[in-house]
Amino acid sequence: PHEVEAWAAQVRELARARDAVVLAHNYQRPEIQDVADHTGDSLALSRVAAASDASTIVFCGVHFMAETAKMLAPDKTVLIPDARAGCSLADSISADELRAWKAEHPGAVVVSYVNTTAAVKAETDVCCTSSNAVEVVASIDPDREVLFLPDQFLGAHVRRETGRTNLHVWAGECHVHAGINGAELTARAQADPDADLFVHPECGCATSALYLAGEGVVPAEQVHILSTGGMLDAAKNTTKSSVLVATEVGMLHQLRRANPAVDFRPVNDRASCGYMKMITPGALLRALQEGRDEVHVDAATAERARASVQRMIEIGQ
Ligand code: 13P
Ligand code: SF4
Numbered sequence: 001p002h003e004v005e006a007w008a009a010q011v012r013e014l015a016r017a018r019d020a021v022v023l024a025h026n027y028q029r030p031e032i033q034d035v036a037d038h039t040g041d042s043l044a045l046s047r048v049a050a051a052s053d054a055s056t057i058v059f060c061g062v063h064f065m066a067e068t069a070k071m072l073a074p075d076k077t078v079l080i081p082d083a084r085a086g087c088s089l090a091d092s093i094s095a096d097e098l099r100a101w102k103a104e105h106p107g108a109v110v111v112s113y114v115n116t117t118a119a120v121k122a123e124t125d126v127c128c129t130s131s132n133a134v135e136v137v138a139s140i141d142p143d144r145e146v147l148f149l150p151d152q153f154l155g156a157h158v159r160r161e162t163g164r165t166n167l168h169v170w171a172g173e174c175h176v177h178a179g180i181n182g183a184e185l186t187a188r189a190q191a192d193p194d195a196d197l198f199v200h201p202e203c204g205c206a207t208s209a210l211y212l213a214g215e216g217v218v219p220a221e222q223v224h225i226l227s228t229g230g231m232l233d234a235a236k237n238t239t240k241s242s243v244l245v246a247t248e249v250g251m252l253h254q255l256r257r258a259n260p261a262v263d264f265r266p267v268n269d270r271a272s273c274g275y276m277k278m279i280t281p282g283a284l285l286r287a288l289q290e291g292r293d294e295v296h297v298d299a300a301t302a303e304r305a306r307a308s309v310q311r312m313i314e315i316g317q
Pocket of ligand 1: 026040041042043115129130131174202227228229
């Protein structure tokens with residue numbers, strides 16, 4: 001503990017000296033979450049990045065998040081402690097693939113999850129995150145076709161919630177969330193039928209959670225399909241003594257902090273994102289000492305991509 005405190009003091013001192021704000025996603029390692037100025041989901045962190053007065057943003061998260069911050073704050077220096085921290089979901093569609101898909105559906109509105117590269121965002125009309133995907137799609141003229149990408153499970157969730165039949169979904173997935181499967185969720189829910197279920201819509205088991213509710217295995221009011229930020233709000237308000245959590249395991253740290261009286265248990269304790277965990281305490285320290293890895297987005301791409309992110313931020317504000 002003493003070493004962690006000394007490291008945290010050093011991080012804070014270096015951040016002050018660099019006029020840097022440190023942002024951490026909810027899936028970061030606990031010590032990174034605790035040292036950050038702001039911890040949150042991808043939408044909340046994009047908003048903080050856009051509004052911050054600091055001249056440097058240190059983004060403890062994955063590359064597309066740091067890229068989004070750079071697009072929203074092009075005059076700021078944006079650092080990611082390890083530029084190799086990618087995302088399997090963002091890798092599941094390229095800008096060329098998206099252009100080809102658009103050519104098959106002329107006139108369709110393109111809605112991309114923020115877990116995409118800047119080049120894909122540049123081909124997008126409006127971005128969304130898991131906390132506002134339903135709202136974003138609901139805001140689109142019901143007569144227009146929608147191309148939703150890249151996550152198939154989030155896409156299925158949006159289709160269910162909006163009832164839209166003209167929504168086409170790309171077959172991408174996040175390897176961590178896709179691996180949280182229905183069989184595991186069912187077994188855990190059957191063993192603890194009084195527990196609330198918090199399920200991220202990127203999970204392979206999101207449909208199973210609704211099935212369990214439909215079949216009466218778990219009362220419907222105990223099943224919550226939520227973004228990481230939504231889970232945090234729900235954690236503060238749950239009346240249950242235990243909650244089964246289907247998302248990346250880093251989330252448990254924030255949930256337990258938000259409501260220490262509740263027993264938060266992972267549906268799959270191996271659901272850890274290796275990319276998120278590349279941001280180690282040592283990497284954060286190095287980033288602040290050496291000013292790297294700096295994130296750059298080509299100006300023309302950034303300009304086109306920024307519009308899609310800004311449209312998202314404006315919806316629901
Ligand atoms: P949210 O923080 O938007 O819920 O995103 C989940 C995720 O997988 C980000 O990588
Ligand atoms: Fe990407 Fe999945 Fe990791 Fe999130 S948890 S950063 S979606 S690979």
